[in-house]
Amino acid sequence: MANRLIGDLPKVGIRPVIDGRERGVRESLEKQVMTLAQTAATFISEQLRFPSGETVECVIADTCIGGVAEAALCAEKFRKEGVGVSLTVTPCWCYGTEVMDTDPLLPKAVWGFNGTERPGAVYLAAALAGYTQKGFPTFGIYGRDVQDAGDTTIPEDVKEKILRFVKSGLAVAQMKGKSYLSIGYSSMGIAGSMVDSSFFQKYLGIRTDFVESVEILRRIDEGIYDEEEYQKALAWTKANCKEGKDVNKPEDQADAARKEAEWETVVKMTLICRDMMIGNEKVIAKGYREEGLGRNAILGGFQGQRQWTDYKPNADFTEAILNSSFDWNGIRQAFVFATENDSLNGVSMLFGHLLSNTSQIFSDVRTYWSPEAVKRVCGKELTGLAEGGIIHLINSGSTTLDATAQQRDEEGNPAMKPFWEITEDEVQKCLDNTLWPQAERGYFRGGGYSSQFKTAGQMPVTMSRLNLVDGLGPVLQIAEGWTVELPDDIHKVLDERTNPTWPTTWFVPRVNGEGAFKDVYSVMANWGANHGAISYGHIGADLITLASMLRIPVNMHNVSEAEVFRPSAWASFGENKEGSDFRACETYGPLYGKK
Ligand SMILES: C[C@H](O)[C@@H](O)[C@@H](O)C(=O)CO
Numbered sequence: 384m385a386n387r388l389i390g391d392l393p394k395v396g397i398r399p400v401i402d403g404r405e406r407g408v409r410e411s412l413e414k415q416v417m418t419l420a421q422t423a424a425t426f427i428s429e430q431l432r433f434p435s436g437e438t439v440e441c442v443i444a445d446t447c448i449g450g451v452a453e454a455a456l457c458a459e460k461f462r463k464e465g466v467g468v469s470l471t472v473t474p475c476w477c478y479g480t481e482v483m484d485t486d487p488l489l490p491k492a493v494w495g496f497n498g499t500e501r502p503g504a505v506y507l508a509a510a511l512a513g514y515t516q517k518g519f520p521t522f523g524i525y526g527r528d529v530q531d532a533g534d535t536t537i538p539e540d541v542k543e544k545i546l547r548f549v550k551s552g553l554a555v556a557q558m559k560g561k562s563y564l565s566i567g568y569s570s571m572g573i574a575g576s577m578v579d580s581s582f583f584q585k586y587l588g589i590r591t592d593f594v595e596s597v598e599i600l601r602r603i604d605e606g607i608y609d610e611e612e613y614q615k616a617l618a619w620t621k622a623n624c625k626e627g628k629d630v631n632k633p634e635d636q637a638d639a640a641r642k643e644a645e646w647e648t649v650v651k652m653t654l655i656c657r658d659m660m661i662g663n664e665k666v667i668a669k670g671y672r673e674e675g676l677g678r679n680a681i682l683g684g685f686q687g688q689r690q691w692t693d694y695k696p697n698a699d700f701t702e703a704i705l706n707s708s709f710d711w712n713g714i715r716q717a718f719v720f721a722t723e724n725d726s727l728n729g730v731s732m733l734f735g736h737l738l739s740n741t742s743q744i745f746s747d748v749r750t751y752w753s754p755e756a757v758k759r760v761c762g763k764e765l766t767g768l769a770e771g772g773i774i775h776l777i778n779s780g781s782t783t784l785d786a787t788a789q790q791r792d793e794e795g796n797p798a799m800k801p802f803w804e805i806t807e808d809e810v811q812k813c814l815d816n817t818l819w820p821q822a823e824r825g826y827f828r829g830g831g832y833s834s835q836f837k838t839a840g841q842m843p844v845t846m847s848r849l850n851l852v853d854g855l856g857p858v859l860q861i862a863e864g865w866t867v868e869l870p871d872d873i874h875k876v877l878d879e880r881t882n883p884t885w886p887t888t889w890f891v892p893r894v895n896g897e898g899a900f901k902d903v904y905s906v907m908a909n910w911g912a913n914h915g916a917i918s919y920g921h922i923g924a925d926l927i928t929l930a931s932m933l934r935i936p937v938n939m940h941n942v943s944e945a946e947v948f949r950p951s952a953w954a955s956f957g958e959n960k961e962g963s964d965f966r967a968c969e970t971y972g973p974l975y976g977k978k
């Protein structure tokens with residue numbers, strides 16, 4: 384079972400429900416109802432893939448569901464098949480609570496075909512009322528325009544909601560039962576690194592697993608890693624990871640032998656952290672079964688600072704490579720690995736990864752630069768998207784090399800793609816646009832190598848952050864925007880004022896003149912912590928849907944109201960979308976336990 388997370392990927396269960404009246408009514412509908420289910424299943428499997436690249440499999444009930452018995456038969460089939468998300472479809476009237484999916488943990492939605500020959504929308508409303516009354520928040524999908532009874536196409540607005548619902552539901556299902564691997568614990572008093580096991584378990588169904596960092600030293604010293612892969616990795620690293628300028632004072636600079644030793648150490652650290660997350664058959668074959676099983680970790684965090692980094696090379700290389708979509712074994716699914724063990728930023732990265740299938744950026748939200756301040760220090764004007772000010776995103780370590788913006792989408796725009804769309808040439812460009820200067824020894828006494836690059840292109844991105852509020856619980860904040868590439872005569876001046884050996888992304892959130900999005904400064908002023916997780920694309924609406932499934936309220940976002948898609952029950956908590964979200968999440972509480 385090693386070399387991958389334990390357990391099969393979740394499937395999508397499709398529930399064709401029907402008016403159970405036989406001897407005429409039911410028979411007249413069977414074909415249309417089952418065809419709707421098959422159409423939905425085909426659409427989902429064609430459109431969606433897991434971050435691993437595997438396709439999303441749908442399971443359709445053996446028969447249409449006309450009553451309790453067939454609902455129970457369907458539930459049993461879904462249980463056996465490993466269904467993690469349920470989508471009920473119908474064009475006709477059905478008996479709401481008799482045919483409903485009563486699994487409290489399955490994210491669920493109902494698509495009521497908008498055709499007026501039969502009362503499908505009436506069923507939808509009745510079903511949603513039943514789900515709301517019984518405490519199973521369910522998403523309602525109802526196309527805006529009436530379709531003819533024989534129409535088996537899925538309207539665009541319905542497609543959008545089906546995909547948004549299924550992507551989020553699969554994210555919920557993929558997290559359940561997995562682990563957060565905490566290597567070390569509290570990092571420099573960063574609250575997110577004081578891992579809250581209760582949050583992980585009750586809201587995400589994720590177990591937290593704590594391993595002291597000394598485990599890495601033990602595995603290095605005792606050779607508990609795959610020696611053959613290590614040699615391959617070291618050779619690849621030497622060929623592809625070029626050292627940058629050593630910014631340390633001459634008297635503090637490591638000699639050649641020490642630098643070589645640090646490369647060897649950081650490569651071993653990378654193998655070992657990965658093995659600790661998902662295991663390694665080669666390590667088992669070497670006689671280390673327990674170590675080779677791994678810890679089923681869908682997400683990891685490394686404390687690093689300060690005890691480890693005061694003594695040993697830092698994990699900047701490890702974090703950067705694990706978060707990237709490639710390594711010495713080629714192009715592959717990115718891991719999700721947080722630096723400074725900021726588990727809350729790690730969760731935000733995981734949400735982004737599961738929703739976008741891409742690798743993630745972990746950054747300090749370091750500096751807001753007003754146009755005036757840039758003018759003062761550079762004598763230059765900020766222009767284009769940057770003209771209202773910019774936010775400097777920069778942190779040593781945990782930023783994917785995909786963030787060099789060397790990959791291109793179908794239109795030739797800079798992008799960060801799912802790994803299966805990335806070319807070898809793009810990988811090489813990401814590597815060629817990254818230098819690896821020695822770690823700055825004032826911060827990192829034990830040395831190491833930091834990834835140094837700038838995001839060289841404009842890309843749509845979404846920055847998010849999960850925060851824990853005492854007395855309230857988790858909240859999520861979201862800022863859609865763009866990366867911007869500054870002219871070198873501005874970038875270099877601003878970057879040199881910080882830690883130029885770290886990866887830089889210049890970020891401009893979409894602002895609307897109101898509240899937290901009044902202007903770029905306000906976004907920074909309202910950000911809830913020192914870190915943000917940044918995903919490629921504008922995925923704010925997906926994050927909002929996912930958060931509602933997890934009963935995590937969204938306290939800040941710049942997604943248009945029309946795109947907000949939450950369970951129908953949320954409307955019962957009031958018209959104000961933000962207030963109703965908080966009230967609904969408070970009422971339902973976490974999926975897997977009591978607050
Ligand atoms: C200066 C500290 O050592 C860095 O780790 C700091 O920039 C941070 O990343 C804090 O989140």
Ligand SMILES: [Mn+2]
Binds near residue numbers: 723746747913914
């Ligand atoms: Mn940081």
